[in-house]
Amino acid sequence: MSTPERLIESTQELLWERGYVGTSPKAIQQRAAAGQGSMYHHFKGKPDLALAAIRRSADERQALAEEQFSGAGTAVERVAAYLRRERDVLRGCPIGRLTQDPEVVADPTLRQPVADTFEHLTRRLTAVLTEGQALGQLDSELDPADTAATVVAVLQGGYVLARAADSVEPFRRATEGAIALLAARELR
Amino acid sequence: MSTPERLIESTQELLWERGYVGTSPKAIQQRAAAGQGSMYHHFKGKPDLALAAIRRSADERQALAEEQFSGAGTAVERVAAYLRRERDVLRGCPIGRLTQDPEVVADPTLRQPVADTFEHLTRRLTAVLTEGQALGQLDSELDPADTAATVVAVLQGGYVLARAADSVEPFRRATEGAIALLAARELR
DNA sequence: GTCTATAGTTAGATAGAC
DNA sequence: GTCTATCTAACTATAGAC
Structure with a gap:
């Protein structure tokens, strides 16, 4: 792999593990096996x-998210597949993590990709739910945009609870609780 | 206020704003108006x-949470009151924030109060929901512990979405979506 | 209790040789 | 493109005077 590629991937890993403030150029160089001048x-x-x-x-x-959203199944099944996707829960979300970084949220350029990601996820989930309503699978009383935001929030909050407890159990509870609440609105 | 008190409060503020890794002793001393030797x-x-x-x-x-949990109203009303409580949403949660700090989660002593807080919140919410079921206010099919975890996660995830968007709107959507899902399980 | 002095280490970057 | 040398500031703490 090229040096710029190694630098980018090493930075991705370190931002995930330690955030922007906690990541030093030196640490990046060492992980990428690149010198200062090179970076x-x-x-x-x-x-x-x-x-x-x-x-x-x-x-x-x-x-990655698109794989679940565009898969087969009813609206609730696809949302459940998204929430139950195999994840390294205790590592947390590499994007959500950045919202806790003061330097990232303070810099519009750095924050933009983060904002875009959640905007995109919420929009795609809203579409899945709206489609479910149109197909008569889901209660039409449900607000698709609010519910989509709830689903994304449960995921992000699930990571927080899991890291606090150093256990995946709260994550599993939070996501299963959300799936159950959603499933209760299915029409059959 | 005494010097130790000022140091503690200044540290609380800085941990909230910048996290453990992003907070230096010097910054604490300056905010607390205390010298190095004093700290x-x-x-x-x-x-x-x-x-x-x-x-x-x-x-x-x-x-703070206990105020809403022990207030008046049905189970759903009390959960809604908790989620709708006045909050400085864009500042995020001072406790949830710490779960993104590598040095905090790596140190059991520092992580413990964080774990305790979420464990306590989830337990209290579980009790509120269980009580609602016992009083015939809430569908008994609902799993109280899972649902409690969902509520806490929505809150924490709502902060994440709000900070990413630099707007309280996603937080409002996520919490209102959760309240609507819960309200649909009320018995009347 | 509080202050200043000191000190080893890291952060973040530049300069210039190769 | 990569390397080493160099630089200023900040980080985290200790020592000892007052």
Whole structure:
């Protein structure tokens, strides 16, 4: 792999593990097995490299979610598949994590890919729910946009609870609770 | 206010704003208007002071939540009151925030108050929901523990979405979506 | 209890040789 | 493109005077 590629991937990993504030250029260079000069040759500095890494992570995350959204099944089945997808729960969400970084939220350029990702996820989930209503699978009283936001929030909050407890159990409870609430609105 | 008190409160604020990794002893001293020697006289170092601040924040948070849980109204009303409580949404949760800090989750001593807080919140919400079922207000098919975890997760995830969007709107949608899903399970 | 001095380490980056 | 040397500031803490 090329040096710029290794630098971007190493930065993605470190941003996930330690966030922007907790990630130093030195740590990035060591993980990428690249020298200082090399890093500063390919990127203007830490913010520039971080932007490339955040954009990459955001794109990957959106593509991953799309697999569940465009799959087979009813609306509730597809939402459940999304919530139950295999995840490394205790590592948390590489995108959601960045919302706790003061330097990321303070910089519109760094925050944009993060905002885009959640906007995209919520929009796709809204479409899935709306389609379910149109097909007569789901109670039409349900507000699709609000419910979509609830689903995305449960996922992000589930990570928080799991990391606090150092256990996946609260994550499982939170997501299963949400699936049950949603399933109760299915029409049959 | 005494110097130790000012140091603890300043640390609470900085941990909320910047997290453990992003908070330096120097920044704490400046905000508390205390000198270096003063800080190291009252506390062993950054971890010691952080522990005092995290414990304080955890206690405060649990007491705040109790106001809604022990209030009047049906189970759903009390859960809704908790989710709709006036909050400075864009600042996020001072406790949930810490779950994204590598040094906090890696240190059992620092993580404990965080774990305790979510465990306590979930337990209290479970009790509220169970009571609602016993009083015939709520569908007994509902799993109280799972649903309680869902509610806490929606709150934490709502903060994440709001900070990503730099807007309270996704938080409002997520919480209202959850309240609507829960309200559909009310018996009347 | 509080202050200043000191000190080793890391952060983040630039300069210039190769 | 990559490497080493160099630099200023900040981080985290200790020592000892007052």
